Amino acid sequence: MGWYEGRSLVAYIDPVGIPTICEGFTHGVKMGDVATPAQCDALTRQEVARALAVVDASAPGLPDGPRVALASFVYNVGPGAYNGSTLLRKLRAGDVIGACKELPRWVYAGGRKLAGLVKRRNAEMQICLSGLR
Template identity: 80%
Template sequence: MDKRKIAGSVIAAAISLVAAWEGRSLIAYVDPVGIPTICDGYTHGVKLADVATPERCDALTEQEVRRALTVVDGSTPGQLPDGVRVALASFVYNVGPSAYGGSTLLRKLRAGDLAGACNQLPRWVYAGDKKLRGLELRREAERQICLSGLQ
């Protein structure tokens, strides 16, 4: 299998994972921490009056998943297993590159402790100071996908 096909399948899997957990709204809304959001959790420059088409949402989600995957791939010296890349792309999409960049999860990843990194995901279940059930479920799904990439 060539690298483009592998990369495409990782991106497609990450988009599916993000879409499954973010939920889609074509009309901007305020997320649990007060950030204007549209489509599948897109926040950059969003105003509450914004409206998007499904096609625009698809494009924004793919763009942001690709950015998140680039952050993940650039954060370690070696190639990570695909399951780890998919799970962490979803994670970075959700929490942002800055939170990821300063995380114990990333320190463990860089130290070669991939299972330890995957097992950090369930710690990221708060929005503001509030524990959210949706984040608990999402992080467990990401953790399972992340660990499945190690077998």
């Protein structure tokens, strides 16, 4: 996750105006918050575990590629956006390839297309499709 999020030990405002720290952690973060590298590591492990749990609950038994890619996606957009997505509807209908191909649609934040999200979603899609074709 850090590859896309970067790491900041000091809280900052993300592109949609949410206080954020570490590798994209937002829950309860306030401007002025500071974290240690060890705290960031713990938060990242916690959030990755939560994202994997969301993916596993919504689509049990996924191959590793889609599971990892979708956990990265959930980590970034949150479970609410994922749970209401066309991507998840396709996944639940058994169209894993179609679900993976939905990822590049998720490149906007605050109404703006972000180059970092374009790169992230393309990488997630490639990981998602790995081993499926």
